Amino acid sequence: MKCLSTLYLDYFRTVYLIYDQFEEFFIQSSEKEREAFCYFLKECLSSKLNVKIIIIIREEYLGSLDEFEQRMPNFMENCFRLERMSKKVIKKVMGDIFRDNGIIEYEPINVSKDEKLVHDDDIDEEELSQIKKKEKEEYPNLKTKNQPDVSVDIQDARDLIYDNIKDSVAKTVDLPYMQVYLDKLIRKLPESTHKLTRADINSIGKLEDVLAAFLGESVDTIASKLGCPKDELWTVLNCLVSVDGTKQALKQEDIKKTLEILND
Numbered sequence: 001m002k003c004l005s006t007l008y009l010d011y012f013r014t015v016y017l018i019y020d021q022f023e024e025f026f027i028q029s030s031e032k033e034r035e036a037f038c039y040f041l042k043e044c045l046s047s048k049l050n051v052k053i054i055i056i057i058r059e060e061y062l063g064s065l066d067e068f069e070q071r072m073p074n075f076m077e078n079c080f081r082l083e084r085m086s087k088k089v090i091k092k093v094m095g096d097i098f099r100d101n102g103i104i105e106y107e108p109i110n111v112s113k114d115e116k117l118v119h120d121d122d123i124d125e126e127e128l129s130q131i132k133k134k135e136k137e138e139y140p141n142l143k144t145k146n147q148p149d150v151s152v153d154i155q156d157a158r159d160l161i162y163d164n165i166k167d168s169v170a171k172t173v174d175l176p177y178m179q180v181y182l183d184k185l186i187r188k189l190p191e192s193t194h195k196l197t198r199a200d201i202n203s204i205g206k207l208e209d210v211l212a213a214f215l216g217e218s219v220d221t222i223a224s225k226l227g228c229p230k231d232e233l234w235t236v237l238n239c240l241v242s243v244d245g246t247k248q249a250l251k252q253e254d255i256k257k258t259l260e261i262l263n264d
Contacts, residue, residue, distance in 0.1 A: 001043050008049045017044070018054045023061035027249045038071050045072065084172045091158045094182065098196060101186050105195035106156035157196040161185075165207050177207060184210045235259065 008015050019025070025037070044051045057065070059081070069075045085093070098104070165181050166173050184204050193200070204210055219237075223230045239258045242248040250258070 001040070001047065004044070004049055004051060005047075008051070014050045014052055016052050016054060018056070020056045022055045022057040023064070024249060026061060026064040028251060034067065038068055041068070042072055085175075087162055090162060090173055090178070094158045094161065094178075097182055098186075101189075102191075102194055103186075103189075103196050106158055107195065107197040109155045109157060109160050109198065157198060157201060160198060160201050164201070177211065180214045181207060181210050184214065235262065 004015055025034075029037070041053060044053060055065075065076060098106075161181070162173065165178055181204075185201065188204055189196075189200060219230055219233050223233055236255060236259070239250060239255050240248050
């Protein structure tokens with residue numbers, strides 16, 4: 001609290017304490033550490049300092065906050081649930097990112113009905129309404145079966161990206177994966193690029209290839225900064241993956257013990 005008080009008095013501005021991936025706190029902390037942190041939060045909330053606390057936690061760990069609620073009534077009063085973004089919103093976000101990088105056009109992706117990237121259950125009612133409106137505007141005299149299917153023709157390169165990065169089961173997109181994928185794509189494009197094409201997207205490979213390359217580049221950068229062999233970093237990373245291939249949270253002392261055993 002002393003540090004917060006000093007910080008506030010230095011600037012007389014609101015101090016924000018932001019705790020991202022807060023589920024890790026419950027995975028790794030002891031009961032004593034949780035009690036100490038809860039006491040710290042109570043001090044912050046009862047102090048005269050202008051302190052705002054933002055806790056970001058996965059939904060499945062939301063129940064873990066009950067112990068805070070017991071000690072601090074109304075702790076969950078300002079809870080906000082962040083929904084996964086729909087395909088329509090994802091495409092808009094991609095459009096904003098591309099526009100900031102000088103890309104304002106997209107190659108249309110014309111595919112057959114059997115191959116189309118957008119399936120009926122992937123489109124919300126509002127999007128279907130917009131498709132029908134566009135169909136009437138572009139094909140006012142639509143009477144024959146041979147006229148183009150607008151619901152397919154309006155697809156563009158962003159739909160191809162969405163199809164490449166979405167989870168095949170949940171039909172949703174993990175935003176960190178999208179960030180890495182788009183960063184790789186944009187960095188590979190020539191500076192003068194203003195139109196995104198299918199060839200541009202195909203040139204960077206599948207999502208798993210992009211993620212593997214990103215991890216490799218990150219290891220190279222960290223090894224260079226620390227002046228240590230890359231093999232040692234890969235060994236540490238392997239310690240953080242369980243036998244089932246999922247993330248495994250370990251404390252620093254546990255990692256050291258694991259490395260000692262491996263080196264012996």
